[in-house]
Amino acid sequence: MLGKTMSILVSGIQTSGSLHLGNYLGSIKNWVNIHKQYDSYLFLADLHSITVPQDPSFIRSCAYEVAAAYIASGISSDKATIFVQSSVPAHTELSWILSCVTSMGWLNRMTQFKDKAGKDKEKASLGLYSYPVLQAADVLLYKADIVPVGEDQKQHIELCRDIAAAFNRNVNKDYFNLPEPMIMKEGARIMSLRDGAQKMSKSDPSDNSRINLLDDQDTIYQKIKKSKTDSISEIYYDKENRPEVSNLFSIYAALSDRKIETIIDEFTGKTFSEFKSKLADLTVEVIGPISKEMRRILNSKDYLDNILSFGAEKANKIASQNIKEVKELVGFISL
Numbered sequence: 001m002l003g004k005t006m007s008i009l010v011s012g013i014q015t016s017g018s019l020h021l022g023n024y025l026g027s028i029k030n031w032v033n034i035h036k037q038y039d040s041y042l043f044l045a046d047l048h049s050i051t052v053p054q055d056p057s058f059i060r061s062c063a064y065e066v067a068a069a070y071i072a073s074g075i076s077s078d079k080a081t082i083f084v085q086s087s088v089p090a091h092t093e094l095s096w097i098l099s100c101v102t103s104m105g106w107l108n109r110m111t112q113f114k115d116k117a118g119k120d121k122e123k124a125s126l127g128l129y130s131y132p133v134l135q136a137a138d139v140l141l142y143k144a145d146i147v148p149v150g151e152d153q154k155q156h157i158e159l160c161r162d163i164a165a166a167f168n169r170n171v172n173k174d175y176f177n178l179p180e181p182m183i184m185k186e187g188a189r190i191m192s193l194r195d196g197a198q199k200m201s202k203s204d205p206s207d208n209s210r211i212n213l214l215d216d217q218d219t220i221y222q223k224i225k226k227s228k229t230d231s232i233s234e235i236y237y238d239k240e241n242r243p244e245v246s247n248l249f250s251i252y253a254a255l256s257d258r259k260i261e262t263i264i265d266e267f268t269g270k271t272f273s274e275f276k277s278k279l280a281d282l283t284v285e286v287i288g289p290i291s292k293e294m295r296r297i298l299n300s301k302d303y304l305d306n307i308l309s310f311g312a313e314k315a316n317k318i319a320s321q322n323i324k325e326v327k328e329l330v331g332f333i334s335l
């Protein structure tokens, strides 16, 4: 068997709604920059998307949208394996095996469950509670070395490392290596345009809380113009006391690939109308071409289907080999 020549990168995005600037700046943009240096597996996380009730046709259209966003942003389908998570059955098989080495105490500490389940935890699905285990399976199935994610997912990658170590202890072998999270500084956590304490999210009921990758130019201008600030007319950065204004600084820095300190120097003391208008121009300049290309790709479903079926074939090849090894280690009869 040939030895491993490249480190392995795994990441994905849930097919649970329109992709937004947070997904782009916290995740996709980073993948675009690095995916060619790794053996990259970038999946459409449809299994994760049903942890909350969803309309099946919505999930399907979101999956195409996520695939189109990857490609339109600059992910090469020749270099990266792009596939639908549910088309590789070993994700769910490994998830079950790993759930048997994961303690409830670990899962109880996950802040995303607390945020997403809201006040009525009793009504949240078992899937929502245990989805970090499926996420660990997504990553470990390919023996990933590196997992590029936004800051909100850091806790889940740490849990993934704990689960990998627990599995290794149980089978008495260093089978899984412990994957490293990779989190970019600028853009790691983009907050809602309506509430600086909440992250920008697909599932936020207010469309004005986010910039969607498919928003047209006028919508982007309107959303940025209406974005929440505060009653202080002077502009300055203060993450703790002025979260909404500071979030706009962070978005500007991430979109322009410049350090936040430079943006602070540039706009401190300027008027909100000038700052917001420059930010809207920049957003349109960066997102506009991606959104145009996404629309073009979305008109060609055959093209996307081809990429996804090729990706599924490639992913299944590795995944079925690795799950076979895992089952043998666990003690299952493998014929």
Ligand code: AQP
Residues within 6 Å of the ligand: 012, 013, 014, 015, 016, 017, 022, 023, 024, 025, 026, 027, 045, 148, 149, 150, 151, 152, 153, 187, 188, 189, 190, 191, 199, 200, 201, 202, 203, 204
């Ligand atoms: N606001 C954000 N800022 C920076 N990065 C973000 N990511 C998500 N929101 C932000 C990153 O995008 C990747 C894919 O995330 P996901 O869709 O799989 O899950 P999520 O974090 O739960 O994203 P959403 O938009 O909040 O989806 P819903 O509302 O469906 O739960 C991850 O790398 C994530 O860090």
